Amino acid sequence: MLFIDLAAQQVIIKEKIDANIQAVLSHGKYIMGPEVARLETKLADFCGTQHAVACASGTDALLIALMTYDVGPGDAIFTTPFTFIATAETISLLGATPVFVDIDPNTFNIDPDHLDQAITALINCSSDYPRPASAVRLTPKGIIAVDLYGLPADYDRINAIAAQNNLWIIEDAAQSFGAKYKNRPACSLAHIGCTSFFPAKPLGCYGDGGMCFTDDDALAETMQSIRGHGTSNNKYDNARIGINGRLDTIQAAILDAKLDIFSREIELRSQVALRYTNLMKEQQIYSIQTPRVPDGYLSVWAHYSLLAKDQRHRTSLQVGLKNADIPTAIYYPKPLHLQTAFKSLGYKIGDFPVSEDCAQRIFSLPMYPYLTEPDQQKIVKVIGDM
Ligand SMILES: *Cc1c(COP(=O)(O)O)cnc(C)c1O
Numbered sequence: 001m002l003f004i005d006l007a008a009q010q011v012i013i014k015e016k017i018d019a020n021i022q023a024v025l026s027h028g029k030y031i032m033g034p035e036v037a038r039l040e041t042k043l044a045d046f047c048g049t050q051h052a053v054a055c056a057s058g059t060d061a062l063l064i065a066l067m068t069y070d071v072g073p074g075d076a077i078f079t080t081p082f083t084f085i086a087t088a089e090t091i092s093l094l095g096a097t098p099v100f101v102d103i104d105p106n107t108f109n110i111d112p113d114h115l116d117q118a119i120t121a122l123i124n125c126s127s128d129y130p131r132p133a134s135a136v137r138l139t140p141k142g143i144i145a146v147d148l149y150g151l152p153a154d155y156d157r158i159n160a161i162a163a164q165n166n167l168w169i170i171e172d173a174a175q176s177f178g179a180k181y182k183n184r185p186a187c188s189l190a191h192i193g194c195t196s197f198f199p200a201k202p203l204g205c206y207g208d209g210g211m212c213f214t215d216d217d218a219l220a221e222t223m224q225s226i227r228g229h230g231t232s233n234n235k236y237d238n239a240r241i242g243i244n245g246r247l248d249t250i251q252a253a254i255l256d257a258k259l260d261i262f263s264r265e266i267e268l269r270s271q272v273a274l275r276y277t278n279l280m281k282e283q284q285i286y287s288i289q290t291p292r293v294p295d296g297y298l299s300v301w302a303h304y305s306l307l308a309k310d311q312r313h314r315t316s317l318q319v320g321l322k323n324a325d326i327p328t329a330i331y332y333p334k335p336l337h338l339q340t341a342f343k344s345l346g347y348k349i350g351d352f353p354v355s356e357d358c359a360q361r362i363f364s365l366p367m368y369p370y371l372t373e374p375d376q377q378k379i380v381k382v383i384g385d386m
Pocket of ligand 1: 172209
């Protein structure tokens with residue numbers, strides 16, 4: 001059994017993929033070919049935003065968004081420690097400081113109450129909430145909320161807190177392209193939305209890719225400029241320092257083919273997730289917590305993640321499943337505040353207890369649109385028999 005079966009999807013769209021790639025080979029515009037602009041238009045429509053700026057990866061999307069806000073040394077950017085490294089790595093790469101905020105144990109996303117406490121503690125120089133070592137010299141600038149496992153964070157509350165404190169928000173929607181929050185699409189829920197087309201993401205290409213979304217004309221123009229080395233209207237006078245962050249034309253062509261079946265795949269993902277949860281109930285497996293989706297949210301199920309009782313329970317479940325040829329994965333075994341790369345921030349064990357607890361108990365089952373019911377029955381039976 002596979003954790004994510006991309007071949008099952010390829011069979012369905014093979015002809016269009018081949019034709020789209022052939023079209024790129026024929027016109028030869030490998031960099032910023034017409035497919036890139038067409039994809040930007042289609043995906044901006046899909047997300048209901050005014051602008052979309054294609055880029056080379058989800059990491060570059062975050063980097064471009066942060067550079068657009070001129071993030072640098074002395075800036076505090078609030079984010080979750082329970083995420084992929086790229087979320088906070090891009091903050092540090094620009095010389096700014098990630099200020100971590102614990103998560104909600106039900107959604108695994110940044111907890112708005114804690115966000116409020118963390119901002120207040122930083123502004124008031126108080127130790128009421130864990131802060132990085134350099135906290136007294138930092139100015140709050142923005143927030144990166146993450147839609148973990150494909151479930152959007154609570155943007156109504158996060159937006160209200162941001163507005164009160166004059167902060168901008170970036171939505172890390174690397175896992176949530178296609179999800180919804182109160183009928184609004186992921187990538188449109190903050191000032192800038194950033195997604196990834198890494199092959200294993202809900203909408204993936206056959207290499208690296210990403211995109212930034214915004215309704216703001218000025219932000220979009222700056223993002224386009226940064227993506228291409230800081231170009232301006234004057235070809236010989238670059239306006240700012242940028243990066244080479246473009247999306248390959250061939251990847252745009254592949255995404256165009258995948259987009260045709262994407263809405264259907266979102267439905268299939270929902271069915272697969274619902275089937276897992278129902279099977280777990282039928283087998284009366286109460287020692288494992290199944291995912292919770294609050295009312296008004298639509299998850300795109302980048303991962304179907306379960307909480308075991310404790311770390312030992314998780315290990316035994318993973319071993320049992322592996323022995324039955326069923327792969328599992330852990331997103332994420334070590335929260336960012338405890339990782340070596342962020343050692344200089346001075347955080348310690350106990351600073352973010354919910355994230356630390358989830359890191360010890362979380363694990364994910366195989367999840368992709370074409371996962372069959374018999375395979376799911378087998379997976380849940382193996383769990384139930386342990
Ligand atoms: C995958 C991912 C990224 C980075 O995307 P890449 O395309 O791999 O660079 C950023 N944030 C989160 C939450 C992710 O899951």
